[in-house]
Amino acid sequence: MGLSSSLAIASSGLSALQSELAVASQNVSNASTVGYVAEQSNVSSRTAGGQGGGVVVGLTTRAVNTALENSLYSQNAVVGSLNTINDGLSTISALQGSTSADAGSSNTLADNVGNLQTSLTTLDGDPTNQTAQQAVVSAAKTLASGLNSTSAAYQTARQAAQEAIVDQVDSVNQDLQQIGTLSSQIGQLRAMGQSTADLENQRAAAMSSLSGVLSVKFQETSTGDMLVSTADGTNLPTHQTDGPLFTTDATLDASTSYPGTIPAITLHVDGTPSSTPDRDVTASLSGGTLGGNIQLRDQILPTMQAELDSFSQTLASRFDAQGLTLFSNADGTVPGTNPTATAPAGQLGFSATIQVNPAVVADPSTVRDGTHDVVGSATGASAFTVNTTRGSSDTTLLSRLLTFSLGTTVQPGVSQVPSSTTGLGANGTLSAPYSGSGSLTTLAATLTSAQGATISDTSSALSDGTALQTAMTSKISSVSGVSVDDQMAAIVALQNAYSANAKVITAVQSMFTSLLTAIS
Structure with a gap:
């Protein structure tokens, strides 16, 4: 040589x-x-x-191991969604109170109903006692206030989800634009026979970020471009200047819903928002933090609100049926009995406005005497006349309230009319997963249990999902990651x-x- x-x-x-x-x-x-x-x-x-x-x-x-990478992207979306839902429900869990405390001492819905029942029982033993009469009003106020606070928490969490959705749509657009820009550069370098590893790693970072916000699938073309689609196959363009998704913010309450009055998330094929949306893709956006917030806003929290509204209407109507309008709207009416009330059955958002009837607050003796006469019927409550002549020691109404309003029958042998459990929510498409029959205490406990199960199931799924995500990340690191010692x-x-x-x-x-x- x-x-x-x-x-x-x-x-x-x-x-x-x-x-x-x-x-x-x-x-x-x-x-x-x-x-x-x-x-x-x-x-x-x-x-x-x-x-x-x-x-x-x-x-x-x-x-790189593409199969492992794609599996991790999918798991990122699962964990992102569960984490978002879990965070959104954390305040609801705190409001529901501790079920491990002594009966009557916690702030659970069932305890508040039980405390009202206890105050009525005390008054039944001494109907002339004005302090006992006021105690019934106070217990009723505590129950109504608890319903108001829980309803407000639902709407606060929904509003937070709505605002996060707007931010996350922007995040998706930014990641899609980044993927598109890097894909173009990768294609140019490949055409010139140059290395693209650095750009591919930068693009992978954007893909990982996107997978945490939305459940997506990736497919690389022979030219180096990266095709992105949602879990249901909806294509998300990556080469648009302003990004393909568009939505606007809104102020939510119990009457707003999607589909309906909440702005949709639209896909603009040309990347330019217009007054006529190209396509509503809200239902196609699942998984990740964006999908989790959509689920909170449109399904989980509205269902909880509908359940609470249904219970509130049942609570008010059962007392009203026996001759005491103890719970009402500010005008003293009970949803379901007012023909001009908002559908369904006038109960939409009632838990946010329910209060102790102003007439009862002004005159606590009405909890003993009644607020109105009842015309008896074979399928409803038996007849009742307001106590104006029977005397201050009469307990007719109190017995009716304790036996029937708080019980399972509306009169001997006649079951309570079940509370509404279907056709709920602003658009009438939601249903409550608890039985519409039973005593008020049972209904309260079942409602709290159903919502608690939703929260608990989410927390458990998050724990399992995070463990799987960690295992996947570790596996990818061992196959494709950087070992500093080896390097x-x-x-x-x-x-x-x-x-x-x-x-x-x-x-x-x-x-x-x-x-x-x-x-x-």
Whole structure:
């Protein structure tokens, strides 16, 4: 082998080692970057006529397992959704009170109903006691206030979800634009035969970010472009200047719903929002933090609101049926008995406005005497006349309230009319998962239990989902991640090899110098 060949081989070795050192250094510096996959410099031997001719530096590639990556993206969406729902329901859980406390001492809905029952029982034993009469009013106020607070918490959580949805739509657009921009650059470099590993890692970071906000699927084309679609196959363009999704904020209450009065999330094919939306894709956006907030806003919280409204209407109507309008709207009416009340059955949003009847607050003795006469019927309550002549010690109404309003029958042998459990919500499409029959205490406990189960199931699913996500991340890290120890060991070996090649070049240069000196 001649001196020129030796010099060429050693020089190509130095170039290759410089490339490998640069890649290893970049791997170490990005070891903690989310979504970063270890890069590797591809070096191959060069031969000519069976003789070694040094090495050739190929394109830098990523040590990626696409199947594992896609599985992690899917799990990111699952965990993002569950985490969002769990956070959104945390305040609701706190408001429901502790079921482990002594009966009557907690702030659960069932305890508040039980405390009202206890105050009525006390008054039944001493109907002339004005303090006992006031205690019934106070217990009723506590019950109504608890319903108001819980309803307000639902709407506060829904409003927070709505505002987050607007922000997350912007986040999706930004990630899609980033993916599109990097894909264009990747396509250009591939066309020129240059390495795209760095850009692919940057794009993977944007893909990982997007997968936490929305459940998406990715498919790379032969040109390097990355196609993005939702879980149901809706294509999300990545090369639009302003991003393809658009929505606006709104102020929510119990009467607002999607579909209906809440603005849709629309897909604008040309990327330009217009007064006529191209396509409503709200239902296609599932998973991730965005999908979790949509689920909270449109399903979970409205269902809880509908359940509470249904219970509130049942509470008020059962007392009203026996001759005491104890609970009402501000005007003293009970939903379901007012023909002009808002549908369904006048109970929509009632838990937010329910209060103790102002007439009862003004005259607590009405809890003993009644507020109105009742015309008896075979299917409803028996007849009752307001106590104006029976005397201050009469307990006729109190017995009716304790036996029937708080019981399972409206009169002996006649079951209570079941509370509404279907056709609920602003658009009448929701249903309550608790039985419409039973005593008020039973209904309260069942409602709280049903909502508590939703919260508990979400928390358990989040725990399981997070554990799986952690396991997947660990697996990907072992396959495609950066081991700092391995990379540092490789750097040391590369530096030694670099030094050896440099010595070869130095020796060859020395030999050239000696040869030229001898010739001269």
